Amino acid sequence: MSTIASSPRSKPAAKKKIEWVPIVLITIAIGFLALVIYIPAINVFYQAFKKGIGPFLANLRQPNFITAVRLTIALAVISVPLNTIFGLCAAWALARKQFRGRTLLLSVIDLPFAISPVVAGLMLVLLYGRNGWFGSALEAADIKIIFAFPGMVLATMFVSLPFVAREVIPVLEEIGPEQEEAANTLGASSWQTFWRVTLPSIRWGLLYGLILTNARAMGEFGAVSVVSGNLAGKTQSLPLFVEEEYKQYATESAYSAAVLLALLAVVTLVVKEIMQRKTRVQDEQE
Numbered sequence: 001m002s003t004i005a006s007s008p009r010s011k012p013a014a015k016k017k018i019e020w021v022p023i024v025l026i027t028i029a030i031g032f033l034a035l036v037i038y039i040p041a042i043n044v045f046y047q048a049f050k051k052g053i054g055p056f057l058a059n060l061r062q063p064n065f066i067t068a069v070r071l072t073i074a075l076a077v078i079s080v081p082l083n084t085i086f087g088l089c090a091a092w093a094l095a096r097k098q099f100r101g102r103t104l105l106l107s108v109i110d111l112p113f114a115i116s117p118v119v120a121g122l123m124l125v126l127l128y129g130r131n132g133w134f135g136s137a138l139e140a141a142d143i144k145i146i147f148a149f150p151g152m153v154l155a156t157m158f159v160s161l162p163f164v165a166r167e168v169i170p171v172l173e174e175i176g177p178e179q180e181e182a183a184n185t186l187g188a189s190s191w192q193t194f195w196r197v198t199l200p201s202i203r204w205g206l207l208y209g210l211i212l213t214n215a216r217a218m219g220e221f222g223a224v225s226v227v228s229g230n231l232a233g234k235t236q237s238l239p240l241f242v243e244e245e246y247k248q249y250a251t252e253s254a255y256s257a258a259v260l261l262a263l264l265a266v267v268t269l270v271v272k273e274i275m276q277r278k279t280r281v282q283d284e285q286e
Helices: 002-049 053-060 063-096 102-109 117-128 135-140 149-159 162-175 178-185 190-219 222-228 238-247 251-285
Strands: none
Touching (some): 002 053, 002 251, 053 251, 063 149, 063 162, 063 190, 063 238, 063 251, 102 162, 117 149, 149 190, 149 222, 162 190, 178 190, 190 251, 222 238, 238 251
């Protein structure tokens, strides 16, 4: 009888303990994000603007800084479209076809996730460097890959390779081939089927893959640092510029460049949101 009588009293206590669980978990999550993201980001902006807007703008007018920005944008402009085309082709082949080597192709696409960017840069040096596999042929043709812009493009494309394919493959598998087959049955060509059926169905996955690819292309450090030589004003991207300026004790310049990288990321997110809203409006009109 004592056991039966005590059980109702234990329920409120147990309920109170359970109510503390989400509070503790939320506190841990917010504290972790504050330590890893919020506080470092706030510190970067504080260090960049602590002496005012004038010194910040002066740092942005440095010739080496301007060259680094142009080089970073050029890397993204080249690597993102090429990786998008490859990602779409690979995703469609992997989602719609069964062929020998399919598992191998999936593993190759995931290779940049498994390999350190520094190792990826070293691989490119061993292939295209002066003493690499193709080094003598490239030198004979007077083509410079390593410690030049082409090598930086190859490194950027390698590290940002998987994102489009990995975001589009699950979407294609989820929607299935039925709509595409119906369009082909009604006489649509392959291009018409892709533009009017496949692409609208995968647009969200494709958009997210583009954003991730662009972010990785602009922010890559390890692989690019190995193949570029980090020559100021020549082969120095914006992340390399931040690292070099900080090593040279030009901390204000380094923080100013870091702020620009952060703002580029924000612009990317804003563009994503604008495109999503426009797509929603078009869907509602249709």
